[in-house]
Amino acid sequence: MRHPLATFFMLLSTAVLGQYAHWNCNGTLAPTSVNPKLTASSVSIAGGVQEAAGSNRFTADNDGNADGAYTLDNWGSGTAPGSAYLEVSYDPLTFADPRSNVTHTPQQFYFDHRRSAQGPVGFVVRAQAGAGSFIDLGTATSTENFGRSTFNFPGSFVNLSARVTVRIYAYGAVSGSQGNMRFDDLTITGLAPMPVEFTLFKASAVGESVELLWQTAWERNSDYFEVQRSSDLKEYLNLTTVPSAGDSQTQNSYTFTDASALPGVNYYRLRQVDRDGTWAFSKVIMAVFRPDAAAMVAYPNPCSRSNLTLRVNNLDVNKLVIYSLLGAEVWFELQPQTPNNFVVRFAPSQPAGLYILAIENQRQRLWID
Ligand SMILES: [Ca+2]
Ligand SMILES: [Ca+2]
Numbered sequence: 001m002r003h004p005l006a007t008f009f010m011l012l013s014t015a016v017l018g019q020y021a022h023w024n025c026n027g028t029l030a031p032t033s034v035n036p037k038l039t040a041s042s043v044s045i046a047g048g049v050q051e052a053a054g055s056n057r058f059t060a061d062n063d064g065n066a067d068g069a070y071t072l073d074n075w076g077s078g079t080a081p082g083s084a085y086l087e088v089s090y091d092p093l094t095f096a097d098p099r100s101n102v103t104h105t106p107q108q109f110y111f112d113h114r115r116s117a118q119g120p121v122g123f124v125v126r127a128q129a130g131a132g133s134f135i136d137l138g139t140a141t142s143t144e145n146f147g148r149s150t151f152n153f154p155g156s157f158v159n160l161s162a163r164v165t166v167r168i169y170a171y172g173a174v175s176g177s178q179g180n181m182r183f184d185d186l187t188i189t190g191l192a193p194m195p196v197e198f199t200l201f202k203a204s205a206v207g208e209s210v211e212l213l214w215q216t217a218w219e220r221n222s223d224y225f226e227v228q229r230s231s232d233l234k235e236y237l238n239l240t241t242v243p244s245a246g247d248s249q250t251q252n253s254y255t256f257t258d259a260s261a262l263p264g265v266n267y268y269r270l271r272q273v274d275r276d277g278t279w280a281f282s283k284v285i286m287a288v289f290r291p292d293a294a295a296m297v298a299y300p301n302p303c304s305r306s307n308l309t310l311r312v313n314n315l316d317v318n319k320l321v322i323y324s325l326l327g328a329e330v331w332f333e334l335q336p337q338t339p340n341n342f343v344v345r346f347a348p349s350q351p352a353g354l355y356i357l358a359i360e361n362q363r364q365r366l367w368i369d
Contacts, residue, residue, distance in 0.1 A: 018278050020106060021090045023186040027058050027067040031090075036221040036276070037102045037193040040090040043070060043186065047084035049170075050074045052180055061184040062112055062146035069112075069182035072170075075120040081169035088186055089165040092193065093220065103159045106190040109166050110150040111183055115142040119179030121172040125151045130162030142170070142181060153190075164188070192278040199251070203268050203287035206297055206311070210261040210287045212268055219248045226271040227256050233267055233284065244272070259338075261289040298344070298357055302367035305346040312340055315359045322357050322366070330355060 021040035022033040031040035051057050052071035061068030076082050092102035109125060122141045126134040137151035157164065166188065173179030200215040212227060222244040228236040239260075245252045258266070266289055270282040295313040310317070322330040322344075330350065335343040350368060357364045 018189065018192050018276075020104065020188040020190045021088065022188075023088060024065075025058065025061065025068060025070040025184050025186070026065045029070065031088075034090070035193065036274075037093055038090045038104065039093070040188075041088055043183075044087050045072060045085070046087065047082065048074060048076065049084035049086070056180075059182060061182070062114075063184070069114070069184040071180050071182045073180045075170045075173050075179050075181065077119075077173045078171050081124045081171045084171075085167040085169045086183060087165060087167045088188070089163055090188060091163045092161060094161075101161050102193045103161050104164075104190055104193045105158045105160065106153045106164055106188055108150055108152055108189045109137065109187070110148055111168070111186040112146050112148050113142050113184070114146045114182045115144060115170075116180045117144060117174075119173035120170040120181055121174065123149075123168050123170040123181075125149075126167050126169065127153060127157070128165045128167075129157050129160050134165075134167065137166075146182075146184070148185075192274075192280055198270075198282055201270065201282055201285055203266070203285050205261070205287045205289045209311075210258040210266055210268075210289055212256045212258065213253065214270060214282070215251055215253045216245070216248070217251060219245050219252065221274045221276065222246055222248075223273045223275045225254065226273065227258075228269050228271060229258065229261075230267040230269075230284075231262050231265065236269065246275075261287070263289060263292075265289075294360065294362060296357075296359055296362045296364065298364050298366060301364075302369045303344075304369055305348060305350055306343075308344040308346075308366070309337075310334075310342045310344050310357075312342075312359065315362060317342060317359065320357070320359045322355055324353070324355055 018035060019033055020035050020038055021031050023043055024032045029043040034040045050073050052073050056071055058067035059069055059071050060066055075084055092104050094101045122139060124139045125137040127137050128134045135154055140149040170181050198214055199217045202213055204211045224244050225242045227239045229239050230236045239258060240256055242254055242256060266287050267284050269284045271279055273279040292314060294315050296315055298308055298310045322332055324330060331347050333345040337343060352368055355366045355368060357366045
């Protein structure tokens with residue numbers, strides 16, 4: 001006995017800006033802070049540029065680290081970008097089931113830089129999504145003091161599922177090829193990648209409440225779900241918090257019963273929160289709850305003589321009759337739990353078999369084990 005149910009899916013996603021990858025260059029080229037849904041490369045170089053020799057390879061940065069900046073020589077003397085570059089990249093997690101792959105939307109790339117007196121005086125930053133063409137993000141000049149340059153990724157870099165690569169081409173050494181440039185705090189930021197993949201999220205109006213069910217295909221670094229309800233898609237009320245599996249490569253199922261559903265349309269969404277505080281909303285689903293409709297639901301079915309739960313809506317439970325297929329009335333006891341929720345107990349001697357449960361014009365077949 002289910003109330004008329006409607007489930008709609010609406011696209012409504014919100015995300016927060018977070019750090020995708022960071023290279024602090026403090027004596028290492030390895031990434032030091034990476035989103036758990038992404039993996040970042042080491043810094044690499046190509047096109048003839050060389051690491052500064054010996055202890056000059058890592059030199060002082062602007063953050064107080066004696067070996068905190070990465071120094072590259074031999075940028076060439078051309079007045080336009082050549083083939084020499086520094087490169088960083090990151091990859092999203094991928095899974096056998098492509099529905100589970102992480103999607104990402106990079107927003108900015110920035111880094112600190114400082115050049116020698118000999119240059120290089122300028123640089124261009126280029127970015128590539130997957131195997132696409134490199135796109136110029138912009139140019140900037142470098143000075144003999146540390147400065148930070150920030151570049152925005154193009155609007156086409158949205159909901160990507162492939163690697164993103166960024167290259168810095170410095171040029172314009174003023175004296176042969178001896179100019180060097182220090183790099184520090186290379187950083188890529190972006191919108192929070194969806195931390196779990198929802199394979200199912202549905203709401204069913206049953207009796208006087210709404211049952212929510214959701215499943216995830218995998219989870220990474222997940223902390224908890226906040227179940228939120230709205231009647232107007234504007235104001236949302238937090239109903240409960242449900243702990244999540246955390247790190248899981250297998251399917252997990254979650255349920256929540258909203259016993260205070262509002263008459264009419266109820267909208268639900270999940271706010272999925274990660275351990276690092278980043279979060280994202282699920283899609284919004286809808287359940288139509290009609291408290292004026294007569295309904296009953298008895299479960300589990302089959303039941304035992306002491307575990308049957310009966311939920312009624314707009315029915316007089318005092319009119320409950322349970323009878324055998326031969327029409328003989330069955331003795332039972334009703335224990336109210338809430339105004340609409342009862343536990344039904346049968347006599348221990350009640351034979352197993354099929355029975356009919358009836359209130360007014362509602363009927364349900366019930367198997368007692
Ligand atoms: Ca710095
Ligand atoms: Ca540093």
